[in-house]
Amino acid sequence: MIRVRFAPSPTGHLHIGGARTALFNYLFARHAKGTFILRIEDTDRERSTQEYTDSILKGMEWLGFEWDEGPFHQFERLELYKEHVEKLIKEDKAYRCYCTPEELDAKRKALLAAGKKPKYEGTCRNKDLEPRTSNSEPYCIRFKAPQKGNVVFQDICRGEISVNREELDDMIILRTDGTPTYNFTVVVDDVTMNITHVIRGDDHLNNTPRQIQLYQALEYPIPQFAHLPMILGPDKQKLSKRHGAVSVIEYKSMGFLPEAMLNYLARLGWSHGDQEIFTKKELIEYFDLKVVGKAPSVFDIEKCTWVNSEHLKKLSDKELMKWTKPYLEELGIQIADEAYAAKAIHSERERGKTLKELAQITAFYLKEEVLFDEAAAQKWLNENGKKGLKALQNKLFSLKSWDEKILHDTFDAIMKELGISKMVELAQPCRVALTGTTVSPGIFEVMAILGKERVLKRFEAALKK
RNA sequence: GCUCCCAUCGUCUAACGGUUAGGACACGGCCCUCUCAAGGCCGCGAUACGGGUUCGAUUCCCGUUGGGAGCACCA
Numbered sequence: 001m002i003r004v005r006f007a008p009s010p011t012g013h014l015h016i017g018g019a020r021t022a023l024f025n026y027l028f029a030r031h032a033k034g035t036f037i038l039r040i041e042d043t044d045r046e047r048s049t050q051e052y053t054d055s056i057l058k059g060m061e062w063l064g065f066e067w068d069e070g071p072f073h074q075f076e077r078l079e080l081y082k083e084h085v086e087k088l089i090k091e092d093k094a095y096r097c098y099c100t101p102e103e104l105d106a107k108r109k110a111l112l113a114a115g116k117k118p119k120y121e122g123t124c125r126n127k128d129l130e131p132r133t134s135n136s137e138p139y140c141i142r143f144k145a146p147q148k149g150n151v152v153f154q155d156i157c158r159g160e161i162s163v164n165r166e167e168l169d170d171m172i173i174l175r176t177d178g179t180p181t182y183n184f185t186v187v188v189d190d191v192t193m194n195i196t197h198v199i200r201g202d203d204h205l206n207n208t209p210r211q212i213q214l215y216q217a218l219e220y221p222i223p224q225f226a227h228l229p230m231i232l233g234p235d236k237q238k239l240s241k242r243h244g245a246v247s248v249i250e251y252k253s254m255g256f257l258p259e260a261m262l263n264y265l266a267r268l269g270w271s272h273g274d275q276e277i278f279t280k281k282e283l284i285e286y287f288d289l290k291v292v293g294k295a296p297s298v299f300d301i302e303k304c305t306w307v308n309s310e311h312l313k314k315l316s317d318k319e320l321m322k323w324t325k326p327y328l329e330e331l332g333i334q335i336a337d338e339a340y341a342a343k344a345i346h347s348e349r350e351r352g353k354t355l356k357e358l359a360q361i362t363a364f365y366l367k368e369e370v371l372f373d374e375a376a377a378q379k380w381l382n383e384n385g386k387k388g389l390k391a392l393q394n395k396l397f398s399l400k401s402w403d404e405k406i407l408h409d410t411f412d413a414i415m416k417e418l419g420i421s422k423m424v425e426l427a428q429p430c431r432v433a434l435t436g437t438t439v440s441p442g443i444f445e446v447m448a449i450l451g452k453e454r455v456l457k458r459f460e461a462a463l464k465k
Numbered sequence: 466g467c468u469c470c471c472a473u474c475g476u477c478u479a480a481c482g483g484u485u486a487g488g489a490c491a492c493g494g495c496c497c498u499c500u501c502a503a504g505g506c507c508g509c510g511a512u513a514c515g516g517g518u519u520c521g522a523u524u525c526c527c528g529u530u531g532g533g534a535g536c537a538c539c540a
Contacts, residue, residue: 009540044539101538108537117467118536140538158470167468167536175538182540206469206535229471229533236532262475267489271478274488293471293478296533300476303490313503330492350503411499427499439501 002034003196006065007186009041010052013247014059016239016299017201020265024228025199026065027266027287037193038070043179045075059248064259064280072193081180084174084188084218085141093217094173096139097124119169139403141174143184143214151209156197156226157292163209171210182235183207187214195223199289202227226289229269230296239299255327255356257315260308267307268297277310306425309353317346318357327359333366343449347441361440365449370458370465371434376430381465385429391418392430393459402452404444411444431459433462 006022008014014022021358029036038060040049057071061174080148088094108118145168152162173184180188190198205227215222249314251261263278270293272286315323321342325335335341344365345358352358364370381389390413399406411426420426427443434455440446447455 007540011540029481047539095516097538104538112466112536115466119467147540161469163469169536172538177538179538181538186540201534202470203534204540209469227470232533234476238533267477269477274479276489295471297478298476300490303477306490309503348502351501353502423499425499431500437500441501443499 001196002029002032003036003037004029004193004199005037005039005070005190005193006067006193007039007041007189007200008056009044009047010049010056011044011047012052013249014056015246016248018056018263019059019063019248020231020268021199021201021228022060022065023063023262023265024270024287024289024292025289027283028197028199028289030284031287034196035063035068037072037195038067039072039189040070040074040191041182042073042075043182043185045179048075050306055247062252063248063261069193071140072189074189077185077189078179080192081185081188082174082178085180085184088143088173088217089141093123093144094141097142097170097172098137098139099123117167119167120171122170125170127174132375138176138245140172140176142170143173145170145210145213146216151212153208153212153222153225155205155208156224156289158202158205158227158294161205161208165213165324166208168213173214183210184214185246187211187218187220190223191215191218191220197226197289199226199228202229202458226292228292229294231268232296232298234298234300236296236298243299244301253356255352255354255358256304256308257311257323257355260311261304263311264304264307268299271291277307305353312349312352312355317342317349320349321345324355324358324362327355328362328366331363333358333359333363335366340449347445347449351441355424364435364437364440370434370461372432372436373438376436376438377465380429380432380438381462384425385432386463388414388418388420388426388429389433389459389463392426393456393463396452396459397456399452402448404442404448407444407447411465429462434458 004025006018006025007101008018008022016253026036027338028034040053042053042057052435053071060067085094104120107121111118120142124142145165147165150162151168152160155161171183172181174180189195208227212222220263226236231239233239235243239246246255248261252258259280262280262283265277266278266287270287270291272291278286312320321338324345327343328335345361348358348362351361392410395410395414396407399410411423415421415426428438431438431443431446434440434443434446450458
């Protein structure tokens with residue numbers, strides 16, 4: 001039975017990189033009919049907050065990553081870690097270290113300055129510490145790492161990784177204040193939660209050999225590892241705030257569909273032939289960790305937006321209405337007439353690449369007053385334009401039926417009457433009068449949807465400009 | 466500095482050692498057209514570099530360069 005986990009630390013919102021890691025864990029679990037576990041790594045009490053925990057959970061829910069177990073909090077498992085530390089001490093696989101952070105820092109700097117790798121030299125490792133254990137001098141616990149040979153493991157994405165144990169020093173597993181450190185808690189947690197596959201960002205690749213030593217010291221089975229390539233900003237640097245939106249919840253407010261985010265994120269580092277657009281179901285069906293690439297990828301908001309527009313196209317009018325509604329409300333629009341709003345959204349659906357954009361361009365239908373773009377009004381609501389509008393107004397007023405065909409015929413008649421040869425010259429003033437801008441769906445479609453009453457009312461207002 | 470990892474169009478990616486190196490986003494052009502989209506067609510554009518191995522390297526090996534990560538009493 002396959003068991004995977006996503007283990008964010010609540011020191012920030014769920015960001016793009018974390019979401020992608022969560023996605024690959026999720027897809028892997030669902031594909032294999034395994035278990036997906038959520039674990040909050042909050043041993044850093046200084047930086048972890050409830051606010052971030054809530055935000056991460058919200059992000060997970062929005063993206064549709066239902067977890068099967070958890071969320072577990074490491075902070076609630078402190079006893080478990082201490083038991084494991086005790087075990088290692090009893091077996092002489094860990095020891096007390098009385099070095100102060102200041103001493104360590106100085107040594108580290110000295111080593112670095114000498115061009116050497118700054119690792120702990122083992123000052124307390126072989127010292128006879130017994131006389132000091134009884135006094136109250138502060139100490140932390142270090143892992144007594146094996147020093148000979150190589151740590152070798154097979155990474156599902158990377159292949160064989162080998163590191164000489166000399167590169168690894170005796171890491172601290174329990175801080176002076178009695179709290180465990182990350183490299184120790186992950187191991188204890190992954191083991192006790194029976195994690196079979198550790199799927200995480202490749203910034204953890206260097207930690208893996210240390211963790212493997214811990215598994216071995218604890219005499220626990222070692223899980224499979226898969227290290228995912230990072231997601232970078234357009235400047236090829238690690239994605240950060242200065243690249244704009246990095247937290248997934250911002251993508252929600254920008255009007256992205258969660259399924260589109262899944263789709264785009266999945267295609268960063270993974271592919272399935274030439275296919276670009278995937279439903280969540282397809283992702284689950286096709287996903288394969290072995291196909292995941294090794295090189296980091298740049299997050300491209302342009303392509304993400306295109307993927308979103310493709311998903312938008314697949315929505316039914318009813319679904320689209322449901323998704324768009326909150327964005328309309330954000331613009332202060334309450335939908336009174338559902339059928340009318342549905343027609344309005346339908347007419348714009350090919351034009352909006354995000355839900356937010358769709359709401360913005362649909363707004364003119366739903367707002368009482370037309371908000372004029374001044375440049376557009378100047379250009380088209382001039383003398384000539386108004387002449388056409390007046391002629392239209394008269395004809396339209398007496399129209400008995402109201403559909404695109406009849407409206408088109410009316411336009412033709414007026415163009416003939418006024419000697420207008422190009423449709424633009426009548427269509428644009430009309431468009432500006434009805435929508436306030438020079439851009440909209442087909443003019444007859446707009447008029448048909450707005451209905452006679454609104455059209456005439458808006459003409460009236462435009463003629464007064 | 467040391468260790469580990471990575472390297473195909475601007476970007477995301479495809480290519481059992483044998484392809485005119487394919488697709489997608491973006492970009493440019495044309496068609497469609499009442500505006501804007503959508504759609505259709507066409508175009509631009511890549512194997513980082515240098516050595517090997519091989520009849521033949523994008524593909525395998527080595528080196529160089531470039532990038533990333535780690536070397537915390539952060540996760």
